[in-house]
Amino acid sequence: MLNPGRVKSDCILNLSRNDIRLYTGLITGHCRxxxxxxxxxxxxxxxxxxxxxxxxxxxxxxxxxxxAYGRRTTYLGAGVLNPIDLSTLKPTAVTRFANSLGLGL
Known part of the structure; x- marks a missing residue:
């Protein structure tokens, strides 16, 4: 059985290079x-x-x-999230949400 860390790692590695940069920047806070x-x-x-x-x-x-409430609901499943919930989100959902905002992150 795969552990959650391995599943998330595989999901991240399947992102495009730009989306890996975006996702990493968002989870570390080091982005635009x-x-x-x-x-x-x-x-x-x-x-x-x-x-x-x-x-x-x-x-x-x-x-x-x-x-961003409406887009957060559409892409992440809830209008308001607890920071603890962020670890359960799929990286693809996070990058789609971030890209939809048009902030040029």
Missing amino acids: LNYHLKKLKLVNNDSCRLCKEGQETAEHILCECPA
């Missing part, structure tokens, strides 16, 4: 989100480009951004 870009001094503002309400972090986008 304003929060990370501000830490690198590449932008002056770390607010969310979608909702303008919170810091644009991976957790905010994946779990709670109100402007």
Whole structure:
């Protein structure tokens, strides 16, 4: 029997190179989100480009951004997610969701 780590690894390795980069960036927080870009001094503002309400972090986008509620429901199965739930999501669903937002991550 395959363990969940092996199944998820296989799923990630079946993604395109760009989607592997996107998925890895989202789970580590090291991607083109304003929060990370501000830490690198590449932008002056770390607010969310979608909702303008919170810091644009991976957790905010994946779990709670109100402007992404509908797409989150469509692609990830719930409008609001608990950060603990992120480990149960399929990498393909996460990358499809992120790509649908049009943020150029």
